[in-house]
Amino acid sequence: MGNPKAFITIPRKEAGYRPVEERTGDFEEVELTLNQEERKVQASRCMDCGIPFCHWACPLGNRMPEWQDMIYKGKWKEGVEILHETNNFPDFTGRVCPAPCEKSCVLALHEAPVTIRENEASVTEVAFLEGMIKAIPPRHRTGKxxxxxxxxxxxxxxxxxxxxxxxxxxxxxxxxxxxxxxxxxxxxxxxxxxxxxxxxxxxxxxxxxxxxxxxxxxxxxxxxxxxxxxxxxxxxxxxKPRDITPVGRDLKGIYFAMDFLSQQNQLVMGEPMSHSERISARGKHVLVIGGGDTGSDCVGTSIRQGAVKVTQIEIMPKPPVGKNPATPWPHSYPNVLKTSSSHEEGCERRWLLNTLEFRGENGNVKEAVVEEISWQKADNGRLTMVGTGNIEVIKADIVFLALGFxxxxxxxxxxxxxxxxxxxxxxxxxxxxxxxxxxxxxxxxxxxxxxxxxxxxxxxxxxxxxxxxxxxxxxx
Missing domain, CATH: 3.50.50.60 (FAD/NAD(P)-binding domain)
Incomplete structure (x- = not known):
């Protein structure tokens, strides 16, 4: 370790996002980047804790302390080589991974883990920019x-x-x-x-x-x-996306999330659309059913397309902010409230709502009827959904089902x-x-x-x- 006290003297610093008014006008990446010197400083916060829970929590077994130290010392090539020993595509995971490594970092006890995910993306970008990542063809072929x-x-x-x-x-x-x-x-x-x-x-x-x-x-x-x-x-x-079957499910304007997201990506790439009709949120009240990452992606895409309002509902309870005693460190992935860049762009989020019915006009969806619910634990320990009788109608000109697969x-x-x-x-x-x-x-x-x-x-x-x-x- 080059700086064994950096985790005490240097605060966690995230790169953050482009301004909302700028990023919602295009489909370019929203995340900013720190310069190389700032990134080296952030990498120095890895405290060589002795028991690297980050390594244990990573499905790939990435050796975080080793390549963090290489970044801190400015040895970018050595850093990316260590990463590539366990991860073929750190440039992918450095952007879209929920970073279980950070959730199990010892510094997460103080809600200031090392910026492992951002550091991973950064070292890969430096390596590509400086020509450190090259093709490695095999020396011979086996004939298989x-x-x-x-x-x-x-x-x-x-x-x-x-x-x-x-x-x-x-x-x-x-x-x-x-x-x-x-x-x-x-x-x-x-x-x-x-x-x-x-x-x-x-x-x-x-x-x-x-x-x-x-x-x-x-x-x-x-x-x-x-x-x-x-x-x-x-x-x-x-x-195959998971579906729901409330009354009115066959109304037009109700789509699976992936059909919507795939089509927008095809449009950005200039590819022919695989879906027969253009799915657009422009000028509409959007309802996203499902509170996960796919639902969040529908929120961000709808906002960029020009939606009037976006509402996202979830059937599960709202997670706590910060720490959750029910999912203790480092054994459990923390079930805490996650606010994505898309949520920050303008979205009403609701929890404990079950969709009962879709209503429409002339065959097109216009609103969703939802009921507030609660979850009760049965004698066998399983949670059971119980309706409260509190019914609400949400305006919805278009609905995206983001319920998993x-x-x-x-x-x-x-x-x-x-x-x-x-x-x-x-x-x-x-x-x-x-x-x-x-x-x-x-x-x-x-x-x-x-x-x-x-x-x-x-x-x-x-x-x-x-x-x-x-x-x-x-x-x-």
Whole structure:
């Protein structure tokens, strides 16, 4: 450690966001950056606590104290190299990860953890800017061919890991461009797509092959996939949104959040829209049902499109601000109130509301009927929703359902490959991530359900090791 007392003498400093009146006029990234000297000062706050809970809490096992120290000492190249040993894409996670590492940082006890996420994004940007990140093609090829189905964070991590082992990897993507939900689900104001493109360029230079606009079972049969490749990895994500069925659900103007977000990303990128109609919040009262990150993204996108008013409702209770005794450090991810950059731009947030009915005019939604509810614990310990009888009507010209995902993959794809899956649609795998079909592996959200980008990358890296072991054993 270069400065063992920095955590005492230097306060936490976040880069913050661009001014609201400026950022809501475009879809550029909202987060600002500190200069390199300020970032080095922030990295010096890592206190070398002896038991790095940050390392333990990170799904990737990133070694935070080591690369923080490199940043503090100005050794940016060494810092990013340490990061890349455990994380293929720190430029992604440095932007969109909820940073469980920071939540378990010892300094979080005083609500001033090290700015690990921002530091991660910063060291990667410096490395790209100064040409420190280069393609690393394999020195030789093994002659083994691997098909990766899906090009989200899990699929890209598998592809890079196995390609660097010398296997020839082809990534199949049903959409127009690779990236999965990184490209089509996360708004540009959180993750500029140029950040994805430069990583894709790196993978192509390393020898990874991409086949876009290619759907397994439609453009390429499962039989062809099994015949032409020595291993198949499913990294298809969680694609089916969770729905609700109040009276009036069939009214026009009620959309799944991902249809809305994907279309806006396609418009920003200049791609043809996959949805048949233009979904626009301009001049409308917007109701977002669901209080998570996807709901927040709908809020920010609606505001940028020119919504008159945005209301976001959540069926669960409002979390406390600051600390929550029910989710103690460092064992639990803190269930505390999260206010995103989108919320700061202008949004009414409500909690403990259940949607009973949608009402409309001429077939178009105009309002939602909601009831205030409470949660009571039953004798078996399970929480039960109880209506209070307090009914309210919320004006809503357009509604976005941001309720999470179920059934990670379409059963048709699994049936095409003859795989087993559970009642939730998750692919059934063993501890080596092998499916019920020989040489077919599965990873990411297809196995664990909708989760975090950082968990998807970790899962992809794990599966890559399993696939490599199988391919090596097959040649012995």
């Amino acid at each position: 061919r691997v098909a990766v189905v899906g090009s989200g964070p899990a699929g890209l991590a598998i592809a890079q890991q196995l390609n660097r082992k010398g296997h020839t990897v082809t990534v199949f993507e049903k959409d127009r461009s690779p990236g999965g939900l990184l490209r089509y689900g996360i708004p540009n104001f959180k993750l500029d797509k140029k950040v994805i493109d430069r990583r894709l360029n790196q993978l192509v230079e390393e020898g990874v092959l991409f086949r876009t606009n290619t759907e397994i079972g439609k453009d390429v049969s499962g039989e062809e996939l099994m015949r032409n490749y020595d291993a198949v990895c499913l990294a298809v994500g969680a694609g 179920v059934h990670p993959v379409h059963e048709g794809l699994l049936d095409e490959l003859g795989l087993e899956y559970d009642v939730r649609g998750n692919v059934a795998v063993d501890k080596e991530s092998r499916s019920s079909v020989a040489k077919v592996f599965a990873t990411g959200d297809a196995v664990m359900g909708a989760s975090l980008v950082v968990k998807a990358i970790a899962s992809g890296r794990k599966v890559a090791e399993s696939v490599h072991r199988m391919l090596v054993e097959a040649t012995v």
